[in-house]
Amino acid sequence: MGTGRLYAAVAAGGFRRYATYRAATAAGVFTNTVFGLILAYTYIALWDEKPRLGGYDQAQALTYVWISQALLAVMSTMGGGFEDELIERIRTGDIAVDLYRPADLQLWWLAGDLGRALFQLLGRGVVPLVFGALAFELALPGDPLVWLAFLVAVLLGLVVSFAIRFLVALAAFWLMDGLGAAQLAGLCGIFFSGMLLPLNVFPGALGEIARALPWSALIQRPVDVLLGEAGVLGTFVFQGAWAVALLAAGRVLQSVATRRVVVQGG
């Protein structure tokens, strides 16, 4: 089996695995829609008070709400993707089996996570966005090229998201119970991805820092590409640089972990 086909099969497995739970998907869509509705009204109040806040008009702000709700599960913004499973495998010692496999650990999990994300983009992303577009006046672009650029930004954001969570999961080699580390990373995801509030509404230095951190690649940057508020190439370079840096850090940490830490279990 060629390596390309191997990882394609792992990705397809990730897709099918999440596609199995239809009721859970429907429930997730419902929850995203409810939260989208609540946020939409608070944003309307906010933009009523101060039009052009953060450089958006009200339609753009509402678009931001519904796109970010659509991307929430795709990006595993709050954690809860593959990393819980990887942490559990490290804790129980099953990781030893994974390390024996003739496949690269990082690529293996990346492929599975991309499969999951593709399903959630289709299964959980589309419906809340359509609901939002029907219930509110959104500023969605008509140009298919903009949508294509958006999808590329989503893919790059996904790789960044994966690379962060891979690092977090590897911390379990030292902490044994990696739940705390995963939770802290999830918090950064919630706050710095722009899920609660667009990062360009953040004031002063906090805004500068938030926009430079890798989490901004998850939601803020792809949405800005869609809204035409950010340069496409600049966004890709920003996301790509973080992706490469974090994936490389993951490789280093992985080799340290597998060399120095004695696997538990017998």
Added chain:
Amino acid sequence: MGGPVWSVAEGRPYGAYRRLADGLRAYRMIAGMWIRSTMAYRLSFAMTMFGNFAGTVLDFVAIMLMFSQVDELGGYTLPEVAFLYGLASTSFGLVDLAVGSMDRLGRRVRDGTLDTLLVRPAPVLAQVAADRFALRRLGRVTQGALVLGYAVAVLDIDWTPLKVLMVPMALFCGGLVFGALFVAGGAFQFVAQDAAEVQNAFTYGGNTLLQYPPTVFAKELVRGVTFVLPLAFVNWLPALYVLGRPYPLDLPAWVAFTPPLVGAGCCVLAGLAWRAGLRSYRSTGS
């Protein structure tokens, strides 16, 4: 082999009292077991507790960031929003701590481990509520109480005895409404096993909604959370009484005193839903 001892009829009032006592005792024992188990990984517990606290803090920081750009949201100032936020978050946090594990019920139905709970001589509701009792959720309660304290300290309220009483009343009755939501959500999971997230839309979503003033939302939505799903009684109506603000939907002033009735009504309905759900349960048999 007969049924569980506690359900043998021993005269109605005594039986009901005994059931409640049994349920609380089982709850205490299971929760205690989970606390001891959590403490096996102390560093991780400290981190998750801090994470729970910090997560809710960030939630409020987002609101503060909004107010760094505007002076009012829906006509309400930051301390007034903090008052709404503190009341909702504290009562929600207490309920989340006590019965927040109810959303794991669907998983137990799916993998068949619910059967284990059914054969144990303790009320199922107590067992499910205490399942994986998470002490780290104290983080949310702490944060909610801090925000409430800030609001009370900063707000210039003309306190009367009734207004003072309104605060603990709202916390308690709000807890009843949220608790009923968790139990009803649990009952729903007997039917829709994987759909645990629907429950989050009502519990966590309800909490988020109540953190903002009612003037922010569309009238139909406010009507829905007043008359259909009575979330407005958790904090909006009591808080508006304390703040001396007009009620949404031109409701009369006395509705601020109705949360105990509404809370009790919700609990009765949730109890009935729970019974119906538990009765309808059929084990997968695997």
